[in-house]
Amino acid sequence: MRLKYPIFAILLILLGFSEISAFTPPEKLTYPPLRFQPPRAEKIVLPNGIVVFVLENHELPIVNLFAMIKGGSFFDPIGKEGLAELTTMVLRIGGTSSRTGEQIDASMERWGMTFEISTKQEEISISFSSLSHHFAQGMEIIADLLQNPAFPQDKIAIALSQKKERLRRLTDDPEQYAFLKFNQVIYRSDPRGRIPTFKSLENITRNDLVMFHRLYFRPTNIFFAITGAVTKEDVINLFQRDFNAWKGSQTKELIPPPPLPPTGIFSLSHKTPQSVIITGRPAPPKKSPDYYPFVVLDFILGSGGFRSRIFQEIRTNQGLAYSAGSFYRARVEHGLFGTYAMTKAGSTGTVLQYFIDLPKNVKNHPITEEEILWAKNSLINRFIHNFDTPEQIVRQELALAFDNLPYEFLSQYPQKIRAVTLNEVNRIVKKYLSSTEVAILVLGNEEDYDRPLTSFGKVENLKAND
Structure with a gap:
């Protein structure tokens, strides 16, 4: 069979080879930052x-x-x-x-x-x-x-x-x-x-x-x-x-809690084969410039799921916990950072020691640029899905008005997270994790623990709810 358009075919082949030779590896591709602009209510x-x-x-x-x-x-x-x-x-x-x-x-x-x-x-x-x-x-x-x-x-x-x-x-x-x-x-x-x-x-x-x-x-x-x-x-x-006929003046505003939580170990006796361990320490409020770097740090340490450090060490590497991670409760005027794990009673001391040593571990194994990039990309991608539906969009604006925060707090979130640097996160680690002001609660049957809680320090026994 004769090729009907031989010159055209040759040109296509040459163009194809030209494109292959000019191919840019994926890791070297660059894109302008996405401009995320959800609809406004x-x-x-x-x-x-x-x-x-x-x-x-x-x-x-x-x-x-x-x-x-x-x-x-x-x-x-x-x-x-x-x-x-x-x-x-x-x-x-x-x-x-x-x-x-x-x-x-x-x-x-x-x-x-x-x-x-x-x-x-x-x-x-x-x-x-x-x-x-x-x-x-x-x-x-x-x-x-x-x-x-x-x-x-x-x-x-x-x-x-x-x-x-x-x-x-x-x-x-x-x-x-x-x-x-x-x-x-x-x-x-x-x-x-x-x-x-x-x-x-x-x-x-x-x-x-x-x-x-x-x-x-x-x-x-x-x-x-x-x-x-x-x-x-x-x-x-x-x-x-x-x-229209509903009248009434402003009520009293919320008062921030005391600036520091009590420190020490608090034991809550509960007849169960598992124990629950929760720690808490002060963290920046939403209005603080430290808010965005701390969001990234929290994601890396424990709220980022399977790849976060706490989950990787306690659940994946040691197989000690049914669930483990961290949480960052940021309010307008105050904030709280915590870690948690649910483990078998016989591993309570081991897990508790890991949480106590967490600041030291982060110091000895500093946060990496790779972790920063992973956290920022994940947080931005997750944030965008908060606006998938009109219901989500209006609820976001509703929450802002309730907290008396400007719309920019929401609209600038991707840019603020993207701008977080490794130096900022390291500064946040020193500022908030180096403190010994930490409260620890352990729920479970202490008779089954691998170590007595008193070996970690003074223990206060809590009463069950009346």
Whole structure:
């Protein structure tokens, strides 16, 4: 067969060889930094102080509402720990002055709605979802619940019973129980360290719920985010219809905890074949310039999963732990860095010694450029996936407003992480890990430990939750 276009074929071959000879190895390829710019939600501030973020998304006939209220368990009065959670539990099931809880549940079920409310240390969170053509009815119910909860005595009794049952089952999950007691150790007299007990729950009355609601469910204390098949104008009209009469001034702000946690070893006896070890030390807050280098350091040490140092040594190399890693809790005004492991009782001393020696190990085996690059790339890639959906986007902006942080804290995150250097991380190691101010909690059956805790220093025995 004759080649129809011989000259053209020769040219193609020559071009191909030319491209191969000019091929650049992958490791030498360079790319300009990606400019990540997620969509922005529109911010609305109503005359009574309510802040609302709106992001339209008409792909599906669904509307999602999220809200954050400054009023978590931090504000529980002394001796009435559990009040914030009990208030939200009864608010959800107790109905309002104009409709019962059963009527609200029936309406939401009929219209295909979901509504959840939960309480954390420093916030109360709300999540609501509805078909777009029923969103107006749903908003009316949500507004009624937030402004006019009935708090009937029979529903208070139900919520109290449920909360007490949770307390009875608290020790069923050793890891969860250990972290709860760890908070108590770290924060001590600070409200963040107080834990509900059967006695504190018994001290709570209906009037306490009414007063808590009156103090913290206020328009200047709540932030909303809405996304879905709804327009900004529709949202403004609905909020003016349902929340215009809601009045109230600003409540007191959160107070940072003491600057340093107590030091020492705290033992919590628990009859279990495993032990839980948790350590904690001061770390930079979100507003600190040390925040971004510390995020990178934490990722390298323990929060980066399988490749992190703690996981590699304790789990992979020594096979000592079921789970192991680190955590970095950064708040606006304070921060905490910790390590944790769940191991068999007979390895408790070995794992604890590793955690105690961690600063020395990092000094003897310094962080490398390779680890820095891996952590930065992983953190940036993970961060971008926080904006995969409109719901994620508005919740990010909601959290910023709640913490009174500028949008740049979010938008500049990739650039700030990318700019972290090895020198900065080494400086952070010296500044925060060289301190001996560390609290250690060990939960388990000390009779089975490979070393007595007293061999590590003075031990304080903790009491189980009443």
